[in-house]
Amino acid sequence: MTTNNSIETQTINTLRLLSNQMITKAGSGHPGIALGAAPILYELYANQLKINPENPKMINRDRFVLSAGHGAALLYATLHLAGFNISSDDLQAFRQPYSITPGHPEVGVTPGVEATTGPLGQGLGMAVGMAMAEEHLRAHHPEVINHYTYALVGDGDLMEGVSHEAASLAGQQQLERLIVLYDDNQVSLDGPKKRTDVTDNIARFQSYGWQTLQVDDGNDLHAIHDAIEIAKKSNTPTLIAVKTVIGDFGPFAGLNKAHGTPLQSKDLLDLSRNLNVTIENFKVPAQLLSDMKKRIGQRLNQEKQPSLSALQAYELSTAGKLKLPTIDDDLKQQAGRKISKNILQKFAQQLPNLWGGSADLVASTNAEIVESDLFDAQNRAGRNIAFGVREFAMGAVMNG
Template identity: 45%
Template sequence: MTDIATFVPSVATDQLAVDTLRFLAADMVEAAQSGHPGMPMGAAPMAWTLWSRHLRHDPADPEWADRDRFVLSAGHGSALLYGLLHLFGYDLPVSELKRFRQLGSRTPGHPEYGDTAGVECTTGPLGQGLAMAVGMALAERMTAARYPEITGHRTYAIVGDGCLMEGVSHEVASFAGHLGLGGLIVLWDDNEITIDGAVGRSCSDDQVARFAAYGWHTEVVADGTDIAAIDAALMRAKGDPRPSFLAVRTVIGHGAPGVAGTSKAHGAPLGAEQLARAKELAGWTLPSFAVPEQVAATCAVLATIGGEEHATWLEEFAAFDAVAPERAAEFRRARARLLPAELLPALEAVAAEAPRATRQSSQACLTAAMAVMPELVGGSADLAGSTGTVCGEVVNRDDFASSAIAFGIREFGMAAILNGMSLHGGFRVFGSTFLVFADYLRPALRLSALMKQPVIYVLTHDSIAVGEDGPTHQPVEHVESLRVIPGVQVLRPANDAETVLAWELALSRVDGPTALILSRQSLPQFEVGIESRTGDSAADAELASANVARGIDIVATGSEVALAAGVAERLRAEGYDVRVVSALDRSRFIADPSAHTISIEAGSTAGWAGLVDLAIGIDEFGHSGPGDEVMAHHGFTVAAVLDRIREYLDGAP
């Protein structure tokens, strides 16, 4: 079998391949009259060096479990990635390159996970690609600790200046250095240009010193066109036990006269005249979108090498399966995201009789689930005790076999790392913080939804009932703000039984993220009707009182369900027919037009207003004080809610 380390293209082939990548990218942008030609033209040599000498992958099977991962964090340079995928034989024909940035094409403006074979994650929001690469590298280390016989891949990323300026890059680079994530190699496209001009206008960080301070192996490649130097730096990085940061000095828009080295190359086509001049200076005489036979043949050989490496791994897996069939079956089940048969009985045994906070109910669910799902891993942004996510010894640089991850106070980084771990495969992941701090992680949660990744977000301290910590820690608009993100399942359980159901729904879902909204304060264990398990939208999670005639429907979520039950009892004593509905998942709730429908939720009324006749909530910030006093101050008592309902009924038709 040919080894990628011993098959080295000639100098002439290298230059031809680099020019091919440059001009494929420029041709794509020119055809679309939209896009970013500069980054691909400058970074083509480092990308070619990586893909032709180091990247272990099989274009015939982009989902091979032990492939190296490659992340183009600087997603605006997507044309570079599409050129690589096309050259190496992924399912991306030249016809798709010609449809760059067009509706329905497999070459969207930024790489989109699921749209294009070989794209490992959605990038474009700068810094998040780097963060997801950290997550992939962590998942690799944790997989290797569990399955060392069949794991041996690396994670590579190309980042730009913008990625390094974004705050999330600091969070995840610090985290990766702390854990010593060897096998993570980041190449920095150091071209000193952003959209508005020179980097020096806004940033003078010593990035190499910064990453060295994090505990990374660092190196500078002074000439980004020197393939031998880039190759040597990559070899040294692969031999270092630390994560590696390679600063590669490049020229944006390399070879385009009058544009190279300026922000003009960043976000606009070169123009037909400039592109023709660039090709002339490079001695390029082929038509647009052409691939020289020499380059195509070399890439075909490299793709064959990748296929042979994959075949060898399959033999290794078969040998592993023969000696450890239970572990091999567990590996396959986890990668397929299939739940173990023991999960539902384990969760259903959790329900208790005594009142307790749903964060505590969730902790019991998590403990039960992790006992039968070794692939369920995660942690918190330094709040495990408060969020109910304590789950054993934490992963550290000497032991990646544990299931608990201490993310530190890095909410955004945590969520983006979880995305990378989920994309890597083999794990079901969760992260936790206070609900109010969902603001810090929202951009990564949005990508979870966009990429349809089943990341579970455990968000506790769910209302102004947080109390003494005051309005900075009391969420008001947050539940509603999560509900408006397409594809996010938002569940706010009201007791143990609903918390069990919420975890069942979250773990059963494989096509998007779930946010579990959990209380700090204790809640009573009222009875829930059997309809809560049917998924019937109108009957979902209703109380035992559902069988009475419906003159008034009171729909509530979480801790306000108990309040709704108290209000309903008083109204029934006054002769009203009342039903109480616990809307675990508000998206399933459908109001009964024949009843007066009233909602109670200790949060923004914006989303409820269009669904019900009267929305009782809070549309202002809270106050510092004991939680029950703060709730009472804002009208969340039986007496205050009764007054609101009576006032409504007095004026209702």
């Protein structure tokens, strides 16, 4: 457990207050997750993620997907403290037109955001796709690719049907470098979770073949840290259920009203006193910024750099020139699915990173690369994915 005067606690509480200042200024947002899940985001960015804020597209960075995208204010505040190119002015423009801090994360808009996560559950599917891509690329370029994929999900994500498909596929594929943190507060927008869902998510993910871990106190930074370290050693994907309090330290702690009710000015003052932190004009104390920068930099400095030849081989594999194939007269007489199969093989010969699959329909659609095997836990170099009848997840996974 962190002490009240530790720099970790100061930073976590700063994230809580800063996020809520953003939401209050915008007049809209989701204070509950920002207050309850701040320790999770802090642990990831301060002590876990291999990232470079000065080079957000670093090839071998760890990926983090905020599937619970309504927690965008907390993510932006964390990225700001981590040193990404998000200014205090950008934080004040939260949810405003043309800002780089929209109401939900959007890839390509905000530095450090890896996926556009609007509808709940789809971010989990994209994280599964990223973890599959990491496994596939590492099989071909082990000196260049070697990272983890993390996601934060909430109760809403896990109610959505796509989460069942994606989690089942991840277990089937034994994606050992996929670590999903579950903001387990048992509250949704309209009331307690049990009002609409009594699923035992721990048992559910165990049935998919995942390792499951539980953290009983979402403010226990050491317990969150230890759970992630255990997850890194697993040979399966891991779900870490972190018991949090929605709206923690705020006026609606533990209540569904905390989900989407912005705090009033008086509430912010009370929150500041409760957290023992003060932020004026969205300016974070320099000490906290330098501490985050130091932690992230230390991990970067420990990263082993690939050889020039390995890096060139990787870049060559991703930069192939495509020559559009032609259809001869004999092929034109065939069924459309046979024409498609023929064209797919020609594309596959030119694009070594082309891979994919269909929803248990290869026998019908011929959607396979005939010169390759299945991608699975025994053959990460395979180019054909057996998605099974998981069509919604298939779209989200391929997007990831």
